[in-house]
Amino acid sequence: MVELKNVSVTYSTGVDALNNVSLKINDGEFAFVVGSSGAGKSTLIKLILKEIDATSGIVMVNDYNLSTLKRKKIPEFRRTIGFVFQDFRLIPSMTVYENIAFVLRVIDAPKKYIRKRVPYVISLVGLQEKSNSYPNQLSGGEQQRVAIARALVNDPQLIIADEPTGNIDPELSYEIVDLLKGINDCGTTILMVTHEHDLVRHFGGRIINIDSGEIVFDEVIGGVNED
Numbered sequence: 001m002v003e004l005k006n007v008s009v010t011y012s013t014g015v016d017a018l019n020n021v022s023l024k025i026n027d028g029e030f031a032f033v034v035g036s037s038g039a040g041k042s043t044l045i046k047l048i049l050k051e052i053d054a055t056s057g058i059v060m061v062n063d064y065n066l067s068t069l070k071r072k073k074i075p076e077f078r079r080t081i082g083f084v085f086q087d088f089r090l091i092p093s094m095t096v097y098e099n100i101a102f103v104l105r106v107i108d109a110p111k112k113y114i115r116k117r118v119p120y121v122i123s124l125v126g127l128q129e130k131s132n133s134y135p136n137q138l139s140g141g142e143q144q145r146v147a148i149a150r151a152l153v154n155d156p157q158l159i160i161a162d163e164p165t166g167n168i169d170p171e172l173s174y175e176i177v178d179l180l181k182g183i184n185d186c187g188t189t190i191l192m193v194t195h196e197h198d199l200v201r202h203f204g205g206r207i208i209n210i211d212s213g214e215i216v217f218d219e220v221i222g223g224v225n226e227d
């Protein structure tokens with residue numbers, strides 16, 4: 001769940017990046033966030049991750065009130081969110097398996113759990129055959145699948161995907177969104193930032209359009225494949 005109530009962000013330079021934004025994304029929703037460069041999309045994501053604080057207003061994410069969240073609680077809060085980056089950010093010296101297991105190792109998950117959980121998420125993204133491959137042995141689309149498995153491994157309530165199809169072939173972009181939709185069908189809330197209007201039109205769903213720090217459109221539209 002993500003809820004912003006009358007949130008504004010003014011950077012120290014005086015730029016108003018978000019201007020009195022109110023927004024609610026319920027558990028289990030899938031929402032696309034679109035908007036031109038400089039509209040405020042990254043600012044919105046940074047707020048949700050508590051990388052920055054609102055200048056005014058209230059931000060609630062997964063039942064944490066970020067306006068009052070203590071610094072020492074931030075790691076616990078962040079574990080409720082999985083993040084998928086445009087540029088994958090896999091560790092080149094680690095195999096697919098190790099890249100994903102690493103997330104669980106840093107939080108001291110039991111070895112037995114890691115041995116069960118990692119192959120499971122690898123199978124969810126259809127990369128069983130590539131478990132022992134290194135990132136440079138994979139296509140862009142496959143690397144993004146690994147990154148999605150890594151975001152999933154901790155069983156987050158919310159996945160934020162920031163331009164996840166920005167660095168992969170257009171044909172494969174559809175597969176990546178299909179995969180995210182499948183994950184959403186299993187209950188994970190997904191917020192996907194994208195520039196790709198064709199993708200949004202194809203899949204439909206909730207579209208949140210930000211322009212100059214304001215939400216100018218927030219509606220559910222039908223996809224081209226749906227009734």
Ligand code: ADP
Pocket residue numbers: 011012013015016017035036037038039040041042043044
């Ligand atoms: P988007 O992700 O949609 O491209 P951003 O959220 O990055 O937009 O930026 C929104 C506005 O805030 C822009 O005018 C941008 O120049 C400004 N901005 C972003 N980050 C900073 C920062 N750290 N300091 C000052 N201004 C910033």
